[in-house]
Amino acid sequence: MKTTRLKTSTGREYVRTPDECFVNLPDFDYLPNYVHVDGLRVHYIDEGRTDGETVLLLHGQPDWSYLYRKMIPILVEAGFRVIAPDMIGMGRSDKPIDIHTHTIEQHAAWLYELINELELDDITLFCQDWGGFTSLQVVAEHPGLFKRVLCSNSSLILMPEPILDIPQGIKREDFPIDPDAKLRTFEDLLVYVREQGFIKEDMSDFFDAWVHFALTAPDFKPSQNIVTDFGGIDLTEDERRAYDAPFPEEIFRTGVRTLPSMGALIDKEKNLSCWEALKKFDKPFLTVFGEYDMLVGTLKTQNTLIENIAGAAGQAHDRIPAGHFIQESQGPEMAKRLIEFISANP
Numbered sequence: 001m002k003t004t005r006l007k008t009s010t011g012r013e014y015v016r017t018p019d020e021c022f023v024n025l026p027d028f029d030y031l032p033n034y035v036h037v038d039g040l041r042v043h044y045i046d047e048g049r050t051d052g053e054t055v056l057l058l059h060g061q062p063d064w065s066y067l068y069r070k071m072i073p074i075l076v077e078a079g080f081r082v083i084a085p086d087m088i089g090m091g092r093s094d095k096p097i098d099i100h101t102h103t104i105e106q107h108a109a110w111l112y113e114l115i116n117e118l119e120l121d122d123i124t125l126f127c128q129d130w131g132g133f134t135s136l137q138v139v140a141e142h143p144g145l146f147k148r149v150l151c152s153n154s155s156l157i158l159m160p161e162p163i164l165d166i167p168q169g170i171k172r173e174d175f176p177i178d179p180d181a182k183l184r185t186f187e188d189l190l191v192y193v194r195e196q197g198f199i200k201e202d203m204s205d206f207f208d209a210w211v212h213f214a215l216t217a218p219d220f221k222p223s224q225n226i227v228t229d230f231g232g233i234d235l236t237e238d239e240r241r242a243y244d245a246p247f248p249e250e251i252f253r254t255g256v257r258t259l260p261s262m263g264a265l266i267d268k269e270k271n272l273s274c275w276e277a278l279k280k281f282d283k284p285f286l287t288v289f290g291e292y293d294m295l296v297g298t299l300k301t302q303n304t305l306i307e308n309i310a311g312a313a314g315q316a317h318d319r320i321p322a323g324h325f326i327q328e329s330q331g332p333e334m335a336k337r338l339i340e341f342i343s344a345n346p
Helices: 072-077 104-117 130-141 186-195 204-216 222-227 237-244 254-258 260-264 268-278 299-308 331-344
Strands: 013-015 033-037 040-048 054-058 081-085 123-128 146-152 285-290 318-320
Touching (some): 040 104, 123 130, 123 331, 130 146, 130 260, 130 268, 146 331, 186 204, 204 254, 204 260, 222 237, 254 260, 285 331
Parallel strands (some): 054 081, 054 123, 123 146, 285 318
Antiparallel strands (some): 040 081
């Protein structure tokens, strides 16, 4: 496969996954839409009534908007305009190849620019994983853009205690891909962390191992992570292919590899400032977490949001039988919960 390296006007190198990689993906026949953000082309799904309320669906890592294929048609049927972008570095969006590109603050800035480019307001936000860790900074700093927020298996990294207490200041260049690595696939990582006793109430050691694995493992593919979700998820071979489709070669996987280490490069002052602002967000704020998600879906994390954010008071917070990738295992149920949340908070 011949891959062309492209450059933005400011000199940032990136690659663009060929369109043929996205042909015949199961249950995902949506027309692509694109907008440029910071010189990079961002892909987004835009379905439903143009005059309907805007629902913004944000994914995390190592997936892309394909994660929302079970929710989108239900939300469209309910009369909403549904927008599901791919994070820069993921999905059909452009993929910078510099390993230092991805930080929480950069993705928050990109999201804010995307919202402005699409002229979105009165947004109902559904966020999960890194889609939440980044977007909740935007909610904190620009609350007027949002009408409601449903947060699932996510939060801010510091509230003010860290969700996962991992060493800070990682130098990504010290952890190149290792062709001789013993931990080659996500299944290998799971065997290792179990042997080390890292699967426990405090999952900080697990996440630290995940950070280093993602940077160095030579055979890691996103679908490996999806199927080994807490509680397990069954995917067909075609669905596995769809999750891996954006990343046909190593050069396309910088985002997949480096997003976890954003948690080891936290701007503490910025994050805590956003937490103080987020606590004052008094519009409807709902949490629906997966009870099997031991990583960022813990009861402690959920309760910290509920007990501190003004708009969380009186909402129908819940924990449902799901793991981390709650949109995959409980997509129709989460769409239903989102519709009920909107209806209850007009």
